[in-house]
Amino acid sequence: MKSERLDIRSSDDVVRVRQLTRTLAIEAGLSLVDQTKIITAASELARNTLDYGGGGVLLAELVEALGRRGVRLTFEDHGPGISDVEAALKDGFTSGKGMGLGLGGARRLSNEFSIQSKPGEGTKVAIARWK
């Protein structure tokens, strides 16, 4: 199925991530509320990639499994990484200027969520929302 890569290097790219996510969410047939959720989650993760990962790349995919369509988004950066992933998922955790809702919020807004991170190597976060 369809997939697209997008570099995340500036706050304009965060807007582009939202637009691409919207296009795929509509194609997947997600409801308006589900579209809003996945676009909001994408916006949080794209900003994390930019602000904490020093930029990175999004792989956005239209996926299908067991007769259901969905959107999968994988954000990858080669920034400093997260030493304590469990702590980073808690609301209020922030190492920067944000509110600390990014990771935990994105997890709540998605049907699937996974994160891999190694200090000094980078972070990879994948989310999916199914119809």
Added chain:
Amino acid sequence: MDRIPILKFGNALLVTIQVDMHDRLATALEEDLTSKIVEHNAKGVLIDISALEIVDSFIGRMLDNIAAVSRILDADTVVVGMRPAVAITLVELGLSLTGVKTALNVERGMELIKARLRTSDTDEEDDVEE
């Protein structure tokens, strides 16, 4: 750089956000509004977000900041027109915008601000009488 236009009517300011804002644009709006409140001695700020398809933590924080700063500068902020899907998503995200007054639409938001303006007019008259 792009700017979100800020309209003045009477003692209030009106902002209609019609574009998908990148973060710098949101920060610029926060700064512009703060200086306009002082410049026009505004008592109310109405922010129409009916065109916004999402409000993420950054924009939510901007709305919270605008409300907090305007309160310190003696102006009320009312956010109007939030889409139902946006409201559902905001709560799930963990943002409840507790510091922000909201109204369903521009008319109701204007009523809130007018009510505030009437109260502050009365206060001033009381001061004169005393």
